[in-house]
Amino acid sequence: MKSSLLIAWNVVLTVILAVLLFIQLGKKNMNGPNEIKEPMVSKSADEADLRIAVINIDSMQNNYSLFVDKKKELENKQQQMEATLDKKMRDLQTEFTTAQQASTTMTQQQLQETEQRLQKKQADIQKLQTQLTTDLQNQLTQFNQQLKDSLDSFLKDYNSSNKYTMILSIVDGGQVLYAEPQYEITADAIKWMNGRIKP
Numbered sequence: 001m002k003s004s005l006l007i008a009w010n011v012v013l014t015v016i017l018a019v020l021l022f023i024q025l026g027k028k029n030m031n032g033p034n035e036i037k038e039p040m041v042s043k044s045a046d047e048a049d050l051r052i053a054v055i056n057i058d059s060m061q062n063n064y065s066l067f068v069d070k071k072k073e074l075e076n077k078q079q080q081m082e083a084t085l086d087k088k089m090r091d092l093q094t095e096f097t098t099a100q101q102a103s104t105t106m107t108q109q110q111l112q113e114t115e116q117r118l119q120k121k122q123a124d125i126q127k128l129q130t131q132l133t134t135d136l137q138n139q140l141t142q143f144n145q146q147l148k149d150s151l152d153s154f155l156k157d158y159n160s161s162n163k164y165t166m167i168l169s170i171v172d173g174g175q176v177l178y179a180e181p182q183y184e185i186t187a188d189a190i191k192w193m194n195g196r197i198k199p
Helices: 002-031 057-063 065-105 108-162 186-195
Strands: 052-056 166-170
Touching (some): 052 057, 057 065, 057 166, 057 186, 065 108, 065 186, 108 186
């Protein structure tokens, strides 16, 4: 049963393939022996005027003064935050070790008080870590919005005279794989955005 079904299916596929080849070869012969004419597609006015520009975000980040300065500032804050938390954790560890060594001479009440004090210090460190991390994240979010606003402002001003249909961003590993250099407006963007920074 299966083999007769396979044979029938193969016959149907062969017939379909023969019909398709006949149709294709018939079109080729009507156009001449070696010539296949493509249909003429007329471009609309909108398609003819399509203009695309690109901005290299990696280059912008390396050359936009505000970005470079703010990145350093945020990196320094993160290092200071980590150093502060590391010091507090080391101090807590030292206190814990000292309390552990002195525990043999402590009363039950002193042990409880020491344990509560150390637990409170640990909770304070965790609270400080959360607060510092949230503060850093808020600054980063605010800075990202500032960058977006600055770039949007540039694009609106720049495009009012250049009339690009589309302006794309290029990043290493991004979706735009290639753009011809004459369509890149990164240098204009960097110059304009750096020019807006007040000394």
